[in-house]
Amino acid sequence: MRDIAERTGLPQPYLEQILLALKGAGLVQSKRGVGGGYVLAREPESIRLSDIVSAVDGPIVAGDFGQPHTDGACDHEGQCVLLAVWDDVGEHMRRYLEAATLADIVSIAKGQGKWPTEVAATPTVTPPWASGS
Numbered sequence: 001m002r003d004i005a006e007r008t009g010l011p012q013p014y015l016e017q018i019l020l021a022l023k024g025a026g027l028v029q030s031k032r033g034v035g036g037g038y039v040l041a042r043e044p045e046s047i048r049l050s051d052i053v054s055a056v057d058g059p060i061v062a063g064d065f066g067q068p069h070t071d072g073a074c075d076h077e078g079q080c081v082l083l084a085v086w087d088d089v090g091e092h093m094r095r096y097l098e099a100a101t102l103a104d105i106v107s108i109a110k111g112q113g114k115w116p117t118e119v120a121a122t123p124t125v126t127p128p129w130a131s132g133s
Helices: 002-008 012-024 049-057 079-099 102-109
Strands: 028-031 037-040
Touching: 002 012, 012 028, 012 037, 012 049, 049 079, 049 102
Parallel strands: none
Antiparallel strands: 028 037
16 A cells, blocks of 8 residues: 555555445455555456446446436426436446456556547537437
């Protein structure tokens, strides 16, 4: 833990909280004694980024807004439409994080994998509800 704290610049107590959350989710195991510390509980190829984010931060959502009204039932001056948009954004985040593994991140860090593409100034995907008219 001390080594990770030094390399990342994270305060050790904060890092300890993260590692305890990861341990609780079954992603790491602790070892006691000489040479002890934390080790992965599973192979990096089987640990999805969504597993890590969910363990540390809870459910993957783009805000805690509740469920939108649908089919014209909204009486909140369009807020329900925005809630639906944020719900869709959260779903895209979940799918993106579920598609990448810890092994992918290690590969990128070692210069052996492609960096995630930068977010384009204009969307490359048209939301299903955007008709363009």
